[in-house]
Amino acid sequence: MPEGDTVWQAARRLHTALAGCVLTRSDLRVPRFATADLTGRTVLDVTPRGKHLLTRIEGGLTLHSHLRMDGAWKVYAAGERWRGGADHQIRAVLGTAENTAVGYRLPVLELLRTSEEAKVVGHLGPDLLGPDWDPATALRNLLADPGRPVGEALLDQRNLAGVGNIFKSETCFLARVTPWLPVGEVPSPQRLVTAAKKLLEANRERPGGQRRLYVYGRAGRPCPRCRTAVRTADQDNRPTYWCPHCQSGPAG
Structure with missing residues (x-):
């Protein structure tokens, strides 16, 4: 299972690639959210919370993911070949005009209201790499x-x-x-x-x-x-x- 430093690095890569950009592609390949369409919305930020990743999106939405043992987010430039795993392992695709973030083997992927983030991370203690560290x-x-x-x-x-x-x-x-x-x-x-x-x-x-x-x-x-x-x-x-x-x- 990834440690906090690995999740922090993943959040930084995603934030650099997506934050401030409008989504031109959105594909959540989990049954519960398969019909959700985030295209046209701007990614506001990507924040790590312990071992959780919170991708906040315009309109008060947060895409919550957890890597656990095998999950990974890969970032590719537009037109670059995806090589993080087989197609059937892809759980999420978030694309902008310049970059595409692909989530492989994500055991936890859910779309929720940003105001309800506490439901998924509120139980956590102080984050060793977060602003709430105490x-x-x-x-x-x-x-x-x-x-x-x-x-x-x-x-x-x-x-x-x-x-x-x-x-x-x-x-x-x-x-x-x-x-x-x-x-x-x-x-x-x-x-x-x-x-x-x-x-x-x-x-x-x-x-x-x-x-x-x-x-x-x-x-x-x-x-x-x-x-x-x-x-x-x-x-x-x-x-x-x-x-x-x-x-x-x-x-x-």
Whole structure:
């Protein structure tokens, strides 16, 4: 599942390609909205909210999408060949005179009133990369269930929005705790919030394949801090990585 930095990058690409332009093509390939026609309307902005994308369109409409595991938005210049996937994987097409945005394998795609956006993103905690970021609220949310493992608490988008499985492991590494330690037992728990913010901000300008990672995906390789071999185990059916020497707490 894409992390907050990846969604932020997708929103920026879409905003650059579409914002301020009139739609000359509109094709929503989901049964509920197949007859919706957005042509002639201007795209106002594309905003990320945690792992959600909100494309706001003239007339008080918002196209809400979520990438989950396999979804992607690709932007093509007018006349350029689409190559993001097979035709049957396309769920949305938004075209202007200069660019076309194509949504592939989108598991969530819905058209709603902009005034009703809270119905789809109102449950989210403060967005690590958004204007609503509030570290005090994020910390309070994380500590609301002190017995919950840190890794699970970080992944809960109701606590803070934007951390995925990669940055779960990375945040715990920077905070020097294992993902299985109860969040109420974390020394100086504000370190979790600070580390998560630092990681997403540092990576949002880098393409996804060029992230600088400390432990994620590095099982058996030396910890960059102490040279102990990084370990891996599942947490809630997700691969999790940590250093058994640098990070205090129970192991998976």
